[in-house]
């Protein structure tokens with residue numbers, strides 16, 4: 001902004017210095033030390049009363065400035081130093097601390113609304129004896145009260161052995177897929193009813209590896225989800241964007257489309273028996289975890305889509321998990337986010353000590 005006159009939009013104001021001037025411009029890097037911003041009672045516009053000198057408003061330093069009755073919605077503030085700054089007489093740092101605390105309390109409230117879930121996705125790992133060993137080691141490794149739901153989604157061949165090993169412990173045994181037909185000429189497939197008959201409660205559907213390697217598409221995820229629900233199973237439906245989709249800035253479009261298609265024609269009653277797992281494909285098995293902010297952003301967005309489709313009550317009750325290189329080192333931060341209700345864990349669920357630590361983190 002080179003010339004102050006260019007941004008004076010209402011010349012009716014008295015122009016003494018910058019006192020009572022009305023500006024409609026963008027101030028970048030100005031030195032506004034000693035400046036007061038006052039909201040005009042008459043038309044709500046901003047008045048600037050300033051002792052600043054010179055015409056150049058470049059290089060703003062707001063130290064010593066006074067902002068009263070400001071509306072900062074949609075303002076982005078980056079790289080700021082806040083110490084010494086007060087808002088309505090309260091230190092900005094104290095406010096931030098209060099916000100963090102409050103955020104935690106909100107999260108505790110969400111925990112009351114939604115029981116956290118730690119689901120292990122064993123993928124194509126473990127023979128029956130190995131499965132028995134892993135389940136037993138996990139049961140023994142957890143030494144605190146378990147306040148989350150723990151599910152081990154094992155290969156079909158391990159289901160019965162894992163169930164026996166789990167016994168009456170906190171570990172539930174789930175499956176990793178099911179077919180959409182009840183029975184018939186589908187060589188190599190397993191139906192939802194077959195799983196139900198085995199006492200399985202949860203089944204993972206639409207995992208990105210199934211989408212990537214086995215031709216799974218949203219239409220078939222939808223059919224499988226319906227079949228699982230009619231058999232009385234609880235689907236854990238996976239959604240998530242590819243790396244290039246994130247880079248093209250279409251993560252929201254991608255997950256919204258998946259949610260709408262995967263849950264097409266699924267009723268409000270039925271969706272309450274579903275869990276959604278947000279798994280950014282670029283984070284699965286790569287060691288690259290989404291940051292807690294990224295995870296929160298998409299999980300909250302998914303919740304907002306559910307709210308639009310089914311109403312806020314249903315959205316508030318549905319559990320949304322994060323998955324993708326979740327481990328004992330990052331679990332706490334991820335679970336501290338208000339819309340992240342647990343994890344779908346691959347690699348780390350095969351390590352009893354690591355998974356036990358994650359169960360503990362979800363049990364606070």
Ligand code: PGA
Nearest residue numbers: 284285324325345346347
């Ligand atoms: P990961 O897998 O934890 O090994 O990244 C997660 C998943 O595929 O569900």
